[in-house]
Amino acid sequence: MLFPDYRPRRIRQSEPFRRLVRETVVTADDLILPLFVIGGKDVKNSIDAMPGHFQFSIDHLTRTAKAAHEAGIPAVMLFGIPDKKDPLATAAYARDGIVQKAVRELKNRVPDLAVITDVCLCQYTDHGHCGVVEKGIVDNDASLDLLARTALSHANAGADMVAPSDMMDGRVAEIRNTLDEEGLESVPIMSYAVKYCSAFYGPFRQAAHSAPKFGDRRTYQMDPANGQEAIREATMDAEEGADILMVKPALPYLDIVYRIRQELDLPVAAYNVSGEYAMVKAAEEKGWIDGPRVMMETLTAIKRAGADMILTYFAMDAARALRDR
Numbered sequence: 517m518l519f520p521d522y523r524p525r526r527i528r529q530s531e532p533f534r535r536l537v538r539e540t541v542v543t544a545d546d547l548i549l550p551l552f553v554i555g556g557k558d559v560k561n562s563i564d565a566m567p568g569h570f571q572f573s574i575d576h577l578t579r580t581a582k583a584a585h586e587a588g589i590p591a592v593m594l595f596g597i598p599d600k601k602d603p604l605a606t607a608a609y610a611r612d613g614i615v616q617k618a619v620r621e622l623k624n625r626v627p628d629l630a631v632i633t634d635v636c637l638c639q640y641t642d643h644g645h646c647g648v649v650e651k652g653i654v655d656n657d658a659s660l661d662l663l664a665r666t667a668l669s670h671a672n673a674g675a676d677m678v679a680p681s682d683m684m685d686g687r688v689a690e691i692r693n694t695l696d697e698e699g700l701e702s703v704p705i706m707s708y709a710v711k712y713c714s715a716f717y718g719p720f721r722q723a724a725h726s727a728p729k730f731g732d733r734r735t736y737q738m739d740p741a742n743g744q745e746a747i748r749e750a751t752m753d754a755e756e757g758a759d760i761l762m763v764k765p766a767l768p769y770l771d772i773v774y775r776i777r778q779e780l781d782l783p784v785a786a787y788n789v790s791g792e793y794a795m796v797k798a799a800e801e802k803g804w805i806d807g808p809r810v811m812m813e814t815l816t817a818i819k820r821a822g823a824d825m826i827l828t829y830f831a832m833d834a835a836r837a838l839r840d841r
């Protein structure tokens with residue numbers, strides 16, 4: 517394969533040729549749309565650093581979910597913003613919690629759209645950590661029961677899948693056992709298996725009011741410097757019963773997406789997080805980049821690295837662009 521016998525440009529010279537040899541094609545089937553739900557009626561609060569995204573009350577949420585379904589998106593990921601926080605995150609597993617109510621309404625109104633729920637305590641604890649705090653330390657084992665109760669209450673409300681994002685050790689097994697004991701053995705778990713302690717979550721924490729009030733998440737989320745540890749985390753979650761393994765964030769961790777895809781035999785999800793979205797939107801607003809092209813390039817790169825599905829705030833824009841192409 518040496519020039520001039522081989523000329524790579526031959527196969528790039530026309531759009532039909534390029535279509536024939538294209539290796540990676542993103543479709544709406546690959547996309548999961550994250551949505552934020554808050555109490556009240558007719559509430560649609562814009563989120564500064566995430567243009568096009570809102571804190572929706574359930575009425576608006578349902579409308580947007582319907583539009584997502586119509587655009588061909590198979591699933592949404594739901595994040596709740598409760599009206600009260602306390603040390604034990606009781607609003608996270610309340611039968612009439614915001615997520616539980618939203619799930620019931622969504623499954624009623626848009627039954628063919630899959631509803632995945634983010635299972636975490638940080639939006640619901642007054643200190644903003646993802647688990648129970650004892651003497652200033654996030655107590656792993658004391659958090660497991662509350663996480664499992666939260667997942668169970670989501671599944672009881674009708675959630676099609678639960679997605680623990682807290683990074684406590686052992687929570688996948690705890691959630692799996694709890695669901696199975698309650699006859700919910702067919703509800704899958706999408707584990708945030710490899711979740712880094714990332715500055716790219718900034719806009720999300722504004723949107724979900726989930727920033728920690730003291731310290732940071734370094735004792736439970738992963739060090740961005742570590743790759744080998746990602747394999748251990750993912751392997752543990754797979755053995756504990758995870759059905760889908762997620763890597764988060766996506767773009768700065770494509771090597772990890774690739775490695776998880778190669779080394780484990782479960783579907784892989786990548787979370788193109790709020791900061792990744794905000795950077796593209798900001799540069800686009802300034803006229804510095806072509807936003808729609810950067811969006812498609814980003815999603816293609818994540819899929820090329822090995823993701824079977826992508827959680828992304830671009831889901832609606834991308835699904836519509838793909839449909840209109």
Ligand code: PBG
Nearest residue numbers: 636638681716717720789790791
């Ligand atoms: C909650 C959670 C976070 C995100 C998803 N679930 C924030 C965090 O861990 O601080 C981030 C999502 C995003 O930035 O888009 N634990």
